[in-house]
Amino acid sequence: MAEAIHAGDAPKAVGSYPHARRAGDWLLLSGIGPRDPADDRIAGNVYAPDGSLQSYDIIAQCHAVFANVKAVLQAAGAGMHDLVDVTVYLTDMAADFAAYNRVWREYFPDPATAPCRTTLGITALPTPIAIELKCTAYLGK
Template sequence: MAGTVVQASTAPKPVGAYPHARRVGDLLFLSGIGPRDPASDAIPGNDYYADGRVRAYDIAAQTRAVFANVRAVLEASGARWEDLVDVTVYLTDMARDFKAYNAVWAEHFPDPATAPCRTTLGITALPTPIAIELKCVAAIQGDTP
């Protein structure tokens, strides 16, 4: 397959057989990234029942964590936060979580004129007990891997 594959040691390991990112020309495509902690694999803001089911979660904590994980993959790829041009956001509970997630987005992208394009989708589930996942595209210049 074309392009340079990126695996970021500072981001959580992918939950399947895929890279964190792939650079093709001046475009960097990030695989779906969630909020898992890179060191412990814990999910920030999750509270569990004794049987392991999620009792409650904090979408703001998960949003901040997923943004940190996206930054880690961008940096490992030679890109910057400001290089993001398109972000697709997946929320497992759009009605409950959109307002809080959108507030955290505004903290990280305070100027809509310089923010990446964004699409937010409500979905029924993600492959781990997370409430948010991001799929990103960045435009970068230079020879950095």
């Protein structure tokens, strides 16, 4: 059985699943979004008085999602350098891809050592977030 990882420094799961599961030398992370672990707020979101989403800041959400991924990796004894594959879900590919790509380069400046990446444009995510990451890390040496 693969070991479940629950990270105290990452936001609580939106459903009934662990933050990650370790299977041998592999660490598979559940989808991670930019919610704040302390209060569940979403970085960069601005809400109208009726509670509807008025606008969001993709740069703030990108940095928040990377912080949450890092927290889950650290809970498993890993780091960002252990990532080998990342699937990126963006709710507005046309508006947000360039900004996301700039933030990605801050975390992974060297393409030779960066994880593989696939980016998908989707219509919605389960909460009012603009980005979610699905990551796989290799922990073998």
